[in-house]
Amino acid sequence: MSDVTTVPGRSLVEVGDLTVDFGDLRAVDGLTFRLERGAALALVGESGSGKSTVASALLGLHRGTGTRVGGSIDVAGTDVQEASDEELQRLRGGRAAMVFQDPLSSLDPYYAIGDQIAEVYRVHARASRRAARARAVEVLDRVGIPDAARRSRSRPHEFSGGMRQRALIAMALACEPDLLIADEPTTALDVTVQAQILDLLHTLREETGMGLLLVTHDVGVAAESVDEVLVMRHGRAVEQGPVAEVLGAPARTYTRELLGAVPRVDAPREVRAAETVGEVVLEATGLRREFGRGKRAFTAVDDVSLTIHRGETLGIVGESGSGKTTLGRMLVGLLEPTAGEVRYDGHARVDVDPAVQMVFQDPVSSLNPRRTVGESIADPLRARGERDEGRIRGRVRELLERVGLEAAHYDRYPHEFSGGQRQRVGIARALAADPRIIVCDEPVSALDVTTQAQVVALLGELQRELGLALVFVAHDLAVVRQVSDRVAVMRRGRIVEEGPADEVYDNPQDPYTKQLLAAVPVLDPRIAAQRRAARRELAAV
Amino acid sequence: MTGFLARRVLGAVITLLAISVIVYVVFYVTPGNVAQITCGPRCSPAQVQQVAGQLHLGDPLYARYWDFLQGLVAGQDYSTGTSVQHCSAPCLGLSYQSDQQVTALILAKLPVSLSLVFGAMVLWLILGVGTGVLSAWRRGRLTERLLTGITLAGVATPVFVIGLLLMIVVCGQLQLLPFPQYVAFTDDPEQWAWNLLLPWLSLALIEAAAFARLTRASMLETLAEDHIRTFRAYGVGERSVIGRHALRGALAPVIALNANNFGSAVGGAVLTETLFGLPGIGQELVHAVKVVDLPVVVGMVLVIGFFVVVANAVADLLYAVADRRVVLA
Amino acid sequence: MSAPGASGARQFWRRLRTQRAALVAAVVVALLVLVALAAPLLTAIEGQDPTTYHPSLVDSARGGVPIGSFGGVSADHWLGVEPQTGRDLFARLVYGARVSLGVALAATVVQVAIGVVVGVAAALGSRLVDQLLSRFTDVIVAMPLMIMALALLAIVPSSFPRPVLVALVIGLIGWGSIAKIVRAQTLTLKGLDYVAAARLSGWGTWRIARRELLPGIAAPVITYAALLVPVDITVEAALSFLGVGVKPPTPSWGQMLTAADVWYQAAPQYLLLPAGALFVTVLALTVLGDGVRTALDPRAASRLRVGTGRKREAKA
Secondary structure, eight states: OTTOOOOTTOOSEEEEEEEEEETTEEEEEEEEEEEOTTOEEEEEOOTTSSHHHHHHHHTTTTTTTTOEEEEEEEETTEETTTOOHHHHHHHBTTTEEEEOSOTTTTSOTTSOHHHHHHHHHHHHSOOOHHHHHHHHHHHHHHTTOTTHHHHTTSOGGGSOHHHHHHHHHHHHHTTOOSEEEEESTTTTSOHHHHHHHHHHHHHHHHHHOOEEEEEESOHHHHHHHOSEEEEEETTEEEEEEEHHHHHHSOOSHHHHHHHHHSOOTTSOOSSOSOSSOOOEEEEEEEEEEEESOGGGOEEEEEEEEEEEETTOEEEEEEOTTSSHHHHHHHHHTSSOOSEEEEEETTEEOOSOOTTEEEEOSOTTTTSOTTSOHHHHHHHHHHHTTOOOHHHHHHHHHHHHHHTTOOGGGGGOOGGGSOHHHHHHHHHHHHHHTOOSEEEEESTTTTSOHHHHHHHHHHHHHHHHHHTOEEEEEESOHHHHHHHOSEEEEEETTEEEEEEEHHHHHHSOOSHHHHHHHHHSOOSOHHHHHHHHHHHHHHHHO | OHHHHHHHHHHHHHHHHHHHHHHHHHHHSOSSOHHHHHHOTTOOHHHHHHHHHHTTTTSOHHHHHHHHHHHHHHOEEEEETTEEEEEOSSOOOBOTTTOOBHHHHHHHHHHHHHHHHHHHHHHHHHHHHHHHHHHHHTTTSHHHHHHHHHHHHHHHSOHHHHHHHHIIIIIIISOSSOOOOOOOTTTOHHHHHHHHHHHHHHHHHHHHHHHHHHHHHHHHHHHTSHHHHHHHHTTOOHHHIIIIIIHHHHHHHHHHHHHHHHHHHHHHHHHHHHHHTOOSHHHHHHHHHHTTOHHHHHHHHHHHHHHHHHHHHHHHHHHHHHOTHHHHO | OOOOOTTHHHHHHHHHHTOHHHHHHHHHHHHHHHHHHTHHHHHHHHTOOSSOOOGGGEEGGGTSEESSGGGTOOSSSTTOBOTTTOOBHHHHHHHHHHHHHHHHHHHHHHHHHHHHHHHHHHHHSOHHHHHHHHHHHHHHHHSOHHHHHHHHHHHSOTTSOHHHHHHHHHHHHTTHHHHHHHHHHHHHHHTSHHHHHHHHHTOOHHHHIIIIIHHHHHHHHHHHHHHHHHHHHHHHHHHHHTTSSSOTTSOOHHHHHTTGGGSTTTOHHHHHHHHHHHHHHHHHHHHHHHHHHHHHOHHHHHGGGOOSSOOOSOOO
16 A cells, blocks of 8 residues: 555565574574665575465465464565554455465455455555455456456355466555565465466566566466575575576575476487387277266367377376366276277276276375385285285385385385375386376376486486386376376367377477467567467467 | 256156165064054964055065056055045055154155255255365465364264253253244245254264365365466456365365265254154154154155255256366267 | 275374363263263262152151251262152262263164164165165154154053163154165275276175175264264153153153252252253263264364365376
């Protein structure tokens, strides 16, 4: 708001020697940074780096939760540490507004979106209900919600994910704050929607002159959106500087590792799986799957045919709702196709077959929390009829070591492992069945980027060693390029484009594939700016 | 919405039919001899035979159930030895004991029970939700601890114990109120309310405790959700966060519990009526059970079942209105 | 992440131990069980039994009021005697604990057994089986427990052992909500990836149900069962209070209260003792049930200390 007394010459955000302790755990440890008016800074780090904690601390959201916050925090002229509750309330939403990661759960499901924005507006501005409602429609229109007056009466579940995030941004804009804090604002969104939201943030910043503090795990997103970047690890600052410098010529080892692990959508796969393509091991023809019945019926997968050869990797890429997961489940036999058939080695599939295994997305729910990981890995052996305990244990230990864990991990429970380790356990369990094909359903999407790179490398090694055929289902175009020999792009249940990975990525034919590739964030800020301009031109036509 | 409504009503009708089948079968395939029970222990075998004939006990069960259903829909004639009695449309049969029509018997007693249950419901909703909101708002403070203690004590006290204590203390020791005597609302609304005050309280206090617990728990759950964090991060005050957003989230479970607990509240009403000597269907049911008057028992159970099913259907509709995502799901 | 594994039992005790109220409640419940089990021993020490009439101890001229102060409390009759009959109150109280706890436990076992079987069958069965069982469960839930029990108890001949009958009736009518919970939980688990992985390993439905699903529904079932026991105690007491539950001469707390309001001035403990016993028992069991729930569902415990930044689960 405009009538705020701001001390001239002071930065928009000044944080000095910030520490945050959750009980015994120090989440943020001695962090110092500043953000000038109108500038944009990204806090980049993997999970557990403390980046989101910093964002919450800026608005004093830890107050009253038992969390200890030390050091100095100054946001838009307010001393957050010393401010009274009333001053803090005026800061929150008034001078500094926050946009959260998951737009669905961040809005009250029971009230119309326009009413929620109006409520926030009335907290900070003396306005009638009617005026507040009009302001809500105005900002919704401003963030590109079509037919804003009517849509403002909808509730959050009636909006798509991207629309919801726009609505949250509209709420942030309502009181014309000096600072926008965006905590992983695009993590829950598809790549094309992500690009739209990032472009929107950029435009708003140009027009309103507000400062932006972006919290993200995705280096590409940071490169697209900010001027300065601060890399965090274990609650400490690793490296800080202009985005082109830090990403272009990182000074610290950790930054280099981090950047090295980020998959590039524009780089071809380094190691080929096999020079010669083997025989066909899996063949799907005319696969179709419907869910629901009557009016609610919808077709998740529609007339999909594909073949997979021994020793190759087929990447299946698509946005949410494209039917890629349904397709993967039909390939392994967990779902019955409504029409079409799957053939293994030339004979029709009857039921699940140990020769076709799966690695799942969620490292938490894919292992039974009540059984030791050794027992889980031993399942395929026992199911096959192996009774000799010694042989079973021996084989499981061998597999554990093969996937980079220790043989002694046999008797541990899943909760004792990290996400990456659990994913390795999942791979070991799949291998125990001596499969010829492994379908990987978003195997790395829940993992941090450095862990992601390790798991991807492991899968590649195993493939070469065992001559496995891999089907790699993912939404991340860069990861898919990194691992795939051939790629199929899915949209609304159909394959819109299929071919050798390099051809599809370097010379896409289908307009949807082009759109997808244009939306992937790149690490070079200059290229990012060019691409944004190109997207803007495209939209203006 | 219309489709949802139709589905829900149809479901309620099917549930009622199923209940009637179960109740009918269970009660008329009794381990004892129905004719003997009806006639009384001193009847001669010949008299028992005669009664069995009157009750059509020779007919197969499904035929008797079919007759029963016909009676419900179209009415029926009964011969009671010498005269013929017509029992009109929703006919639930005749009492073994008094030859009175069960429907008439129930209709005569219904106002008492409805006064009791619905009056108490208003009380327990206000008391329960209010307490729940208050303890969620003052969480972590002395108020909450006190309220939690009181609510726990409420949950742990059986209806008839609290009713007994209230009656003894208020009417007996302190003599603040006379011992309750039912007065019809149409006769004297003021006396009606005064006389029902203690029964209402006994029934409501226990139920209110359950509602307070649920309201508090679901409000705390809502308070931990992301959208509450959003409003806090936008400077919205605690009063609005609790009163507008957290309470709204707690509403749907409260509606569901009210439907669920309606059945147990009816059970509590039986106890309350017996305890305070209110001439409602609960008291009549206990009497009918003691003298094994099967048509009355079956009729009463069906009528109570009807109210419970209707309460559930209404709750589902309210639930759908409160949370429109339910209809879409 | 909630992970009550085989290490879960230890974790459960650790979490239960941290709750002071639940611990106290557990001790009270243990004492009550002990009293119920040792009822014959305790009454032998007192030298009384619950069924012998002592007409000499009540004043028949005044309608049967116990003779002596405090309702006839003496060295022989620690808590006095019952009005009219002169039966020993202490003996009836401790034997009443047997009935209350025994009937409630047995009823809960029946409820849980039926509920688990129906719930699992509905979740794992075909669409038709699920429809039928779920409908049937809805019907059972719609039938008010007290009313049905009241009516059912009327028609069974009195030759049937009464406490067993009461337990059976409560059990047979009251399994609806537990079946619903089990069905929902089984469906949730069925959709989890580790069950899919077990299928891919080549295991059959039976083995998956036993190894992967049943352990997963144990926690909600135990929680719900713990909260059902006090409810069943109340129902038994109410039925006996109405005179259709446990019949004399078998003592039951609810039944003792039937005539208590008439005697509250002459023998207040005749009212207060069974009422207090019921109150303490139900309270202790409810608090213990809450504690069990908190110990089994860590989310319930951490609900109050939720920070703002939600951490992603997976850490490298």
